[in-house]
Amino acid sequence: MSARQDVGVNTSMEGHELAAWAKMLADATRATVCLALLDGRAWTATELAKRAGVSRPTISEHLNLLVDGGLLTEVRQGRHRYVKLAGPDTAELLEDLAALAPRRTEDVTNLSGASKRGAFARARTCYDHFAGRLGVALTDAMTDRGLLDWSSGVALTPAGVNWLDELGVVVEARRGRPAVRSCLDVTERRPHLAGATGAALCTHALRQGWVTRIPGGRALKVTGSMEGFGLPAGVMLDLLSRS
Amino acid sequence: MSARQDVGVNTSMEGHELAAWAKMLADATRATVCLALLDGRAWTATELAKRAGVSRPTISEHLNLLVDGGLLTEVRQGRHRYVKLAGPDTAELLEDLAALAPRRTEDVTNLSGASKRGAFARARTCYDHFAGRLGVALTDAMTDRGLLDWSSGVALTPAGVNWLDELGVVVEARRGRPAVRSCLDVTERRPHLAGATGAALCTHALRQGWVTRIPGGRALKVTGSMEGFGLPAGVMLDLLSRS
């Protein structure tokens, strides 16, 4: 019994901390803010207030809470307050949550309707890498060409490393961040490529002008043929349509 | 502006779902319950009430909420209600959260005190695999012997597959579950081995009697030399002490 008590005290304190952390996301307004910030950019308080549909004072308090909790970081510039996600690990955790959470309550077939046909589902960013049909297609193409190895988890093959090199993609390896990582796509319900390499590919494509951001959201517009990525012609036709 | 509105509506609905999910963990009592269930076993309502320090009616409501939310599953047997975590993916998400959440608020050096010296820090389960110094040491030993490849993410080498085979460890591959996975150790703050292989090794050691559970918690008592695991003598000395 004393052993149980000892462990009990320890774990119950952990419980408080976990709860305090989860409380940051346990509000619809704050959750909306965090998901909006998954585009990886910095937003002003007023922009977020509009997006979440609440008043400015309300969003101000929420942002205080999220910044104090370490989920967001802020930069003050003049009369503007810019906030963004604290870092890649925070973003990846959010992605996991966002992907896993609705799986239980929502019927997957619901997505086969209108949301499957928007620009959002076609191509978008997921914090700092590609998602949507573009993200999944790129991941599939890389797999088909032997650049990725999925035998256990996901890994970059030697051929994959060469390919990135030849493409001129510089992968910045930050401490503790895996080179490649699997991220569950919310619309496709299949994994796409994340991690440092996923981010580097996204940055590369944006810099090359192959894709551009559609203002006001995470959606992307595909403008180039993205030859370097080796996507099948059929996929490209889909991605370029209605743009 | 209309584009923003379109995306806004979509994302704000996602926000509601994410918030609803996070709300399940956003209470100290429920968080404590979930962390307790990380031992991978089924608990009765009364046990959890004691652990969390609340009355039976209170825990009953919390369990309803968690089961309805899909985080837990329940089995009714006679007058008992057993609950456990819904599955490995749920457990792994919880581990990630529990590992990441306190990192921001709590000073790492806090852990160098009493908690470093308990059985909990020495050897324990993390849902279905090893954690604590045992978990990290086993992972290190496997890495040193070329059984794991950490060049990008973590993967099992061919030698690793052979080793498992010779050890007689059967890894059950379930759909969508990676063979190996990295899991951040809460006390050691370093990764240890999880995934299907991690679970199989833990099951194997328990079945062989190399380790036994200390009742009332996740802590383990190391009883055998665990020759098959190839742990250094110094580590074994530490793990066996005070048992």
Place this chain on the structure above:
DNA sequence: GGGTTGATTAGGTGGGCGCCGAAGTGTCGG
């Protein structure tokens, strides 16, 4: 300086919910 805009503070309101004690339902044992 005066007007505009972004952000914050203060004050007040309402709803949600975590908690308990008491009473009720079902299950097991003698």
Place this chain on the structure above:
DNA sequence: CCGACACTTCGGCGCCCACCTAATCAACCC
């Protein structure tokens, strides 16, 4: 059958907190 036990339902209390309006502060622009 009749207690003992595990659990649930009910009613009510009290706190927390998300929200708004109004007012204030601060930065930018003419």
